[in-house]
Amino acid sequence: MDRRGKGSFSKKADIVVIGAGIVGVTLAIELKQRYSDCSVMLLEKEPFAGFHASGRNSGILHAGFYYTADSLKARFTRDGNILWRDYCREKGLRINESGKLVVAISEKDLVGLDELCLRGERNGVPLHYLTAKEAQEIEPRVITYGYALYSPTTASIDPREVVATKIRDAVNFGIDIQYGCKFLLPGSSGREIITSHGKYEVGYLVNAAGLYADRIALQYGFSDSYRILPFKGLYIYATKRPFKLHTNIYPVPDMSKPFLGAHFTLTVDGHVTIGPTAIPAFWREHYNGVSRFKAGEFFEIVRREWDLFRRNTFGFRDLAFEEIKKYRKGYMVKEAAAMLRGSETLGFRKRGHPGIRAQLLNVKTGQLEMDFKYEGDDRSFHVLNAVSPAFTCAIPFSKYLADRIQQLIK
Secondary structure, X not given: OOOOOOOOOOEEEEEEEEOOOHHHHHHHHHHHHHOOOOOEEEEEOOOOOOOOHHHHXXXXXXXXXXXXXXXXXXXXXXXXXXXXXXXXXXXXXXXXXXXXXXXXXXXXXXXXXXXXXXXXXXXXXXXXXXXXXXXXXXXXXXXXXXXXXXXXXXXEEXXXXXXXXXXXXXXXXXXXXXXXXXXXXXXXXXXXXXXXXXXXXXXXXEEOOHXXXXXXXXXXXXXXXXXXXEEEEOOEEEOOOOOOOOOEEEEOOOOOOOOOOOEEEEOOOOOEEEEOOOEEOOOOOOOOOOOOOOHHHHHHHXXXXXXXXXXXXXXXXXXXXXXXXXXXXXXXXXXXXXXXXXXXXXXXXXXXXXXXXXXXXXXOOOEEOOOOEEEEOOOEEEEEEOOOOHHHHHHHHHHHHHHHHHHHOO
């Protein structure tokens, strides 16, 4: 696989992976293990790994019962849950194996509970149907209409701690990690890239750039039908202690949307959060105020969102109205209070670090892509859609992607 040519370059590598989020790091390690005689380099434009979604998510290791059995997410979530729990035990990392209750807010949610139970059975994920009384034996303050589902394998970890540990693994494997190094454009020869650190010679390029994966893919002739549509995730923390929650508490999700709805998360260190939101963002890294504002992105994304709003494609208008209300903490608390008695008194005031979901939109159909998407050839490979639960899926997903890459470069 050595495709190096001659020339003056700042760096050379047989394989270059762009993006040191959890998918980029695990994929770089997987490729290094398969091509041990090749040099592997990981480029990250930020000062440390996991700066974006990988370090800003809830830390939940999902069980794998939300997704239809024919999806990549179903298989990778189930397997990833097991692999990450084993990894955390092996490395001595913190993990809170407190499970999850999915509760019904009203009678109409019972149909959704049945569907989740069926998906869990088809996906080989353990789930238990509980009466309201049985659910309260797990969490005495939980509120559910008639029944609930209990997922014993759902757990929580510290995502930044896990990413940092995987980075140490990558270094131990001999992967060269370049921080503060931003991909700018492909070079003219097809064997090079231009970065903020200069020109790099590349044998094979792997794009796992998250919010900018589509932009990079376009420069290589891919992602013609797809663009990233960003959504902002906000959390609020309970400030009053002591308050012990015994398990994570989620509502029955709307199956037509890619979001699970605001829920109570029990973090690895025992804190309780409500969130996340799924508020349409106006540029790709729209975290706070006008930080990281880019005018070109703003006009492109707002134009696209306005078109979705006007057409109300996949219910975008209704989603936007509902989610924007969640900028008000009181609204989020009131919504979540339908699942947990006394939660209004816990002082949910402190904001967590906002995150941005890099959701892929099919611009030709106007629909959100619900499963993982990728494209590539014998020169480059592009992970276009690695949305939640990509963290949970990262280990088996990376093995799957490495299989696809091997097929392309034969």
